[in-house]
Amino acid sequence: MPLETLSRIQRPPRLSEEVSADLEARIQRGDYAPGAQLPTEKVLAETFGVSRAVVREAIARLKADGLIETRQGSGAFVTENPKSLNFRLSASGESALLHIFELRTMVEATVAELAARRRTDADVEVMRQCLDRMEVALSSEADGSEADDDFHLAIASATHNQYVLRLAEFLGRQFSESRRMAWVDHPRGMESPREAQREHHLMLAAITAGDPAAARQAAHVHLRGAAERVGIDLPNDLGGISPKK
Incomplete structure (x- = not known):
């Protein structure tokens, strides 16, 4: 889907959690299919209107939840079976x-x-x-x-x-x-x-x-x-x- 359709996040508190929640919802809906590569850190930062540090934290959260995997020099990819996870820890607050x-x-x-x-x-x-x-x-x-x-x-x-x-x-x-x-x-x-x-x-x-x-x-x-x-x-x-x- 076009990146332009991604909603910009304006509310300052816990931006990384909001970015990760937005991306997670899209993964679970199938907007990003298993094995698909996510946009680059730079593109995501520009799209959401946040810093690259916020994007890194959001990506790290998704990786910890088992929804994505990162490959050295290649970027972040959706795992092959992201919907199979039944128990995940989310330090929200x-x-x-x-x-x-x-x-x-x-x-x-x-x-x-x-x-x-x-x-x-x-x-x-x-x-x-x-x-x-x-x-x-x-x-x-x-x-x-x-x-x-x-x-x-x-x-x-x-x-x-x-x-x-x-x-x-x-x-x-x-x-x-x-x-x-x-x-x-x-x-x-x-x-x-x-x-x-x-x-x-x-x-x-x-x-x-x-x-x-x-x-x-x-x-x-x-x-x-x-x-x-x-x-x-x-x-x-x-x-x-x-x-x-």
Whole structure:
């Protein structure tokens, strides 16, 4: 369909969500068929009257939802079966973001605990290599989000439970872009990923020591810290440590 028919979005709040919702509706209606390529980032920005950063966030949301895939050097394409998704996470507003962090905390704390019970030396080495890659990124102020994603997946893999790993892979797709933004676009520069890295080391130490309780608490520390860095205060009833005063 002609791009000129796409509605321009004028309302300033949460522009990326509105752009992604508009594109999602068109995908679900079949305006963009499975396998079809979306317009370029530049064209979408001009069409919707928003910045390219807003378009990138919208594309990242659609990718996390499994509606599109991006190909290096080629652009964004609709997935082959976008209507098959029954469960997706959409952090639309502070309340939804809080609920997602609650979900992450419940899942990732238990995963870390189980990993501490079952990890092998090989599992620990994979986690350590992920942290080493993040250290290199920190030292050069580069994007270490891929290593960040891999670290969390390595913890899930250390449970030696294929369903835990599949769930972690799903959640990882949802949060990959938020981790990337923490590395690249955070207003505090590299301090945010440095704080996260300190928390990662606590998690690795507990898992390496085979201490399930410490691993669970370290995961709580990390998730509470991650939430606070985006302005979310997790409730006390999730367990783990108390919030910072």
